[in-house]
Amino acid sequence: MALTLLGQQSPLASSTAQLKILGRTVSCPPFETQLDRIGLLPLRATGITVFQINLGKLCNQTCRHCHVDAGPDRTESMARETAEQCIRALAQTDIPTVDITGGAPELNPNFRWLVEQSTALGRHVMDRCNLSVLLLPSQADLAEFLARHRVEIVASLPYYRAGQTDAQRGEGIFEKSIQALRLLNQLGYGRPGSGLSLNLVCNPVGAFLPPQQEAIEAQFRKELRARHGVEFNHLYTITNMPISRFLEFLLESGNYEQYMERLANAFNPAAAAGVMCRYTISVSWDGTLYDCDFNQMLDLPVDHGAPAHIRDFDPVQLNRRQITTRNHCYGCTAGAGSSCGGTVT
Numbered sequence: 001m002a003l004t005l006l007g008q009q010s011p012l013a014s015s016t017a018q019l020k021i022l023g024r025t026v027s028c029p030p031f032e033t034q035l036d037r038i039g040l041l042p043l044r045a046t047g048i049t050v051f052q053i054n055l056g057k058l059c060n061q062t063c064r065h066c067h068v069d070a071g072p073d074r075t076e077s078m079a080r081e082t083a084e085q086c087i088r089a090l091a092q093t094d095i096p097t098v099d100i101t102g103g104a105p106e107l108n109p110n111f112r113w114l115v116e117q118s119t120a121l122g123r124h125v126m127d128r129c130n131l132s133v134l135l136l137p138s139q140a141d142l143a144e145f146l147a148r149h150r151v152e153i154v155a156s157l158p159y160y161r162a163g164q165t166d167a168q169r170g171e172g173i174f175e176k177s178i179q180a181l182r183l184l185n186q187l188g189y190g191r192p193g194s195g196l197s198l199n200l201v202c203n204p205v206g207a208f209l210p211p212q213q214e215a216i217e218a219q220f221r222k223e224l225r226a227r228h229g230v231e232f233n234h235l236y237t238i239t240n241m242p243i244s245r246f247l248e249f250l251l252e253s254g255n256y257e258q259y260m261e262r263l264a265n266a267f268n269p270a271a272a273a274g275v276m277c278r279y280t281i282s283v284s285w286d287g288t289l290y291d292c293d294f295n296q297m298l299d300l301p302v303d304h305g306a307p308a309h310i311r312d313f314d315p316v317q318l319n320r321r322q323i324t325t326r327n328h329c330y331g332c333t334a335g336a337g338s339s340c341g342g343t344v345t
Contacts, residue, residue, distance in 0.1 A: 028260050028261060028264045028327060028330075029264065030327065031325050031326060031327050031329045031330055032325060034267050034272070034333075035272065035325065038269040038272065038273075040269075040272055040273065042304075042322045042323070043272075043275075043277070043278070043322070043323040043325055044278070044320060044321065044322055044323060045277070045278050045279070045291075045318065045319055045320055045321050045323060046278045046279055047279060047319045047320075048093070048095050048279060048280065048281050048315065048318060048319055049095060049096055049097060049279045049280075050095070050097045050099050050276070050279060050280040050281070050340075051086075051089075051090055051093075051095045051097065051098050051099065051123075051280075051281060051283070052098075052099040052100075052101060052280055052281065052282040052283065052292075052293060052340075053078070053083075053086055053098065053099070053100050053101070053105075053114065053283045054068075054078075054101050054102060054103075054105075054282065054283065054284055054285055054293060054296060055077065055078045055100065055101070055102050055103060055105040055108035055110065055111060055114075055285060056074070056076045056077035056078055056102055056103050056105075056108055056285040057069065057070045057071070057074035057075075057076040057077075057102070057103045057285070058070065058071075058072070058074050058075070058076070058077055058102070058103045058104065058107050058108070059071055059072065059074070059102060059103040059104040059107070059130065060072060060104055060107065060130070060132060060133055060136060061104070061130055061132060061169060061170055061173065062170060063130075063156075063168060063169045063170065063245070066244065066245050066246075067240075067241050067243050067244045067245070067246060067293075067294060067297050068102070068103060068244065068293075068297055069244045069245055069297070070102060070103040070104070074103065076103075076285050076286075077108055077285060078108055078110060078285040078286075078287075079110075080109075080110055080113075082283075082285070082286065082287040082310065083110040083113065083114055085287060085310045085311050085313075086114065086283055086287075086310055087114070087117045087118070087121075088313075089310055089313035090118065090121060090123065091121055092313065092315055093315045095123070096123060096124055097123065097124045097125075097126065098114075098118040098123045098124070098125045098126065099126045099128070099280075099340065100114060100115070100125065100126065100127050100128065101128040101293065102128070104129075104130055104133045105127065105128065105129075106127070106129065106133050106139060106142055107133065112145060115127075115145075115146075115149050115151060116149065119149050119150070119151075124152065125149065125151045125152065126151070126152045126153075126154055127146060127151050127152070127153055127154065128154050128155075128156075128340075129153050129154065129155045129156075130155070130156055130169075131155045131156070131157070131176065131177040131180040131181065132173055132176040132177060132180060134180040134183060134184075135176055135179060135180055143180075143183050143184060143187055144187065147187040147188065147189065147196055150195060150196060152196075152197040152198075152199070153184065153189060153197065153198050153199070154199050154200075154201060154236070154340075155177075155180075155181070155198065155199070155200055155201065156169075156200075156201045156202075156203070157177055157181075157200045157201070157202060157220075158202050158203055158205055159202065159205060160219070160220050160223040160224050160227070161174070161223075162174035162175065164205045165177065167205060168203070168205050178228050178230060181198075181224075181228070181230045181232070182228070182229070182230060184196075184198055185198075185229075185230060185231055190230075190231040190232040190233055191231060197233050197234075198231075198232045198233055199232065199233050199234045199235065199236060200220065200232050200234070200235045200236070201235070201236045201237075201238055201342075202216065202220070202235060202236075202237055202238070203237075203238050203239075203240050204239075204240055207240075207249075207250060207253070207255035207258065207259045207262075209239060209262065209263075209266060209334055209335050210237035210238065210239055210335075210338070210343075211237065212336070213235070213236065213237045213336065213342055213343045216235065216237060217234065217235035220232075220235050221235075234342075235342075236340075236341060236342030236343075237338070237342055237343060238338050238339075238340070238342065239263075239331045239332070239334060239335075239338035240331070241294050241328055241331040241332075242256070242259060242260060242263070242328055242331060243294060243297055243298055243328055244297055260327075260330070262334070263330035263331055263334045264327075264330050264334075266334035266335045267330060267333050267334060268333055268334065268335060268336070268337060268344075268345060270337070270344070270345045271332070271333045271334070271335070271336065271337025271338075271344040271345050272333040272337075274337060274339075274344040274345065275329070275332045275333060275337070275339065275344065276292060276332070276339035276340055276341070276344075277291040277292040277295070277323050277332075278323065280292060280340075281302075281318055282295070282296050283310050284296050287309050287310040287311060288301050288308060288309055288310075289301060289302040289306075289307060289308050289309060289310060289313075289318070290302060291321075291323045291324055292332075293340070294328060294331070294332075295324055295326075298326070298328065300324045300326065301324075302318070302321060302324070303322070303324050304321065304322035304324070305317075306318055306321035306322070332344070
């Protein structure tokens with residue numbers, strides 16, 4: 001579904017007060033106006049502590065809320081040369097965390113090499129896993145590989161019941177997710193004292209802000225333990241961003257205007273001060289640098305004079321770079337805030 005806004009490539013790439021999409025108008029102040037009001041304009045990085053690598057859009061699932069628009073038919077995939085550039089850039093820094101994402105990042109042929117190289121540099125590695133990938137015949141030893149390298153697993157699970165999860169992620173995905181979680185538990189993931197972290201991520205099923213994180217975590221823990229014998233460490237709530245497939249859902253269901261206004265009205269200055277783009281650099285499958293994974297999907301690369309490709313990586317410039325913002329950033333600053341690690345405040 002191709003969407004345009006006033007001739008621009010991305011439907012949310014404008015900071016005009018009136019966002020017009022397919023004839024719809026939303027009364028929404030430019031995000032930069034809010035930053036200026038609280039003394040954060042221009043928004044700047046505070047130093048990079050997370051080196052995020054997006055290995056591409058290939059995935060064994062096609063989720064309705066996916067901001068990456070990933071799926072089995074996507075061909076975008078990070079090449080070995082780009083993966084090597086990532087490791088060379090990482091070695092120039094003391095960035096403690098490598099966050100590997102996709103698509104299903106494990107399907108990229110360079111995934112395991114990147115894990116090995118990153119851990120050899122003494123970095124903590126996170127794998128953003130859809131769980132069902134662990135059950136693919138081609139990935140029969142993947143769970144053991146992750147445990148051996150002590151990779152933190154951040155796994156998407158929209159709800160603790162099948163109906164809501166399958167509605168968002170595809171028929172039968174809930175049962176596969178439970179099977180994968182049990183496998184991880186058997187290896188020690190989510191178990192006290194194992195040192196193997198298993199964290200879940202839930203996105204709202206619909207045009208809503210996420211629930212209070214601590215409360216929904218307690219509910220997930222109770223239900224998954226009682227119904228399925230599954231254990232995990234933490235649960236993160238993440239706001240659905242109004243881009244890609246979720247934007248299509250909002251438009252088709254008639255919820256776009258209401259959702260954008262809900263995000264803007266819930267703007268939280270404390271969340272804005274702690275947004276993940278301030279401490280993250282995101283590397284695309286083709287090596288382009290972005291302030292976050294969401295800007296990556298909207299083709300809004302690092303700007304304002306900072307290096308825009310991994311081959312030109314310069315930690316001094318990137319650590320204090322000016323961040324590119326647009327109105328989709330309301331998604332990260334609404335309520336308690338939203339980041340790849342859950343709520344901000």
